[in-house]
Amino acid sequence: MNWNRKDEQPSVREALKPFGTTIFTEMTALSNRVGAINLSQGFPDFEGPEEVRQAAADAIMRGPNQYCPSMGIAPLREAVAEKMKRFYGVSVDADSEVTVTAGASEAIGAALLGLVEPGDEVILLEPTYDLYPPMVAMAGATPVYVPLQPPGFTLPREALQKAFTPRTKAIIINNPLNPTGKVFTEEELAFIGELCRQSHAIAIGDEVYEHLVYDGKSHTTLLQIPAFRNRAIVISSTAKTFSLTGWKVGYGVACQKLTEAVRMSHQFITFCTPSALQEAMAQAISMDDAYYQEFLERYTKKRHLLCRALEKMGFDVLWPEGTYYASIDISDLEFEDDLAFCRHLAAEVGVAAIPASFFWHQRRAGRNIVRFCFCKRDETLNRAIERLARWKSRGLVQSDAPR
Structure with a gap:
């Protein structure tokens, strides 16, 4: 860049321009703005030991x-x-x-x-x-x-x-x-x-x-x-x-x-x-083995709580072998893509999730996958489950979807 030119301003380097703000920042900000339960970004809502x-x-x-x-x-x-x-x-x-x-x-x-x-x-x-x-x-x-x-x-x-x-x-x-x-x-x-x-x-x-x-x-x-x-x-x-x-x-x-x-x-x-x-x-x-064992047992129960509830609602659930994330397939829902679904879910249902297409460089490959985190208190997960179940029971999954 020629810094002698007065009309030129410093900007983000070319290598980083394609990336922008992370989807985690965007979805957490949306969750905070609309008062949604944040099952998007993977941080606990409880303190460590x-x-x-x-x-x-x-x-x-x-x-x-x-x-x-x-x-x-x-x-x-x-x-x-x-x-x-x-x-x-x-x-x-x-x-x-x-x-x-x-x-x-x-x-x-x-x-x-x-x-x-x-x-x-x-x-x-x-x-x-x-x-x-x-x-x-x-x-x-x-x-x-x-x-x-x-x-x-x-x-x-x-x-x-x-x-x-x-x-x-x-x-x-x-x-x-x-x-x-x-x-x-x-x-x-x-x-x-x-x-x-x-x-x-x-x-x-x-x-x-x-x-x-x-x-x-x-x-x-x-x-x-x-x-x-x-x-x-x-x-x-x-x-x-x-x-x-x-x-x-x-x-x-x-x-x-x-x-x-x-x-x-x-x-x-x-x-x-x-x-x-x-x-x-x-x-x-x-810390001794008891901590690590209790840690895994606690998250095993949270995994079961969220995944079973999502299945009962009729979602096709991808049960994780590891991590504290569970995903659903939204291909049978009439949304443009996973981002539209997640924005709607946060604003209208009050539950924030992550559109998984952002984990692919060609986003279309993951456009039907939505990720929820279950590293939350059981009370938080149950409140989110109640909101999702109420939304599903109203039959609004397809009819209120933005097209």
């Missing part, structure tokens, strides 16, 4: 409240390493293989900015969390989209194999998957790992819902797959597991070489994460 919050308060009052090591304080890095061994049998060096970040989002950004060159390709499995494409764009790379196969969103092996090219630098794997709740099998992950090995590509595993896997299934972290041991960055956060989404404490785990790249970019993004919150999260991660 009191002892964890108290630990943070104590750490603030005790101090120091100054910069801490950029890689994260030792107690939290050690807690993460112990957790990887405890849950997955993976040995991790806390000093050279764990980095604490400002949430999982920053860890993903730091990984891409630290490892991806302009012109590289990054494979995204669709539906894909809406954070990934702009992050890839900011790194100067090109996203390559590979749609999973409905209704079970299985891995399209032939298409994925073709997507790997000499320019492929990375693939992002969200497991369990937001928004559909798919849990990738060990066999699927091993297949991806072999493709990465053959192509000398890395994998970025977004595993923030790792402790929310239902029906007796288990979560497989990328670092349990031999092909990924030296070519994967496993990213998670404490927000979902401990219902403290506003704290933004996340972390990345990888071999030393990849960790060096993550830390290099991380130091120039946020440098460090609040030390008091890190102290509290070190305590949280180390």
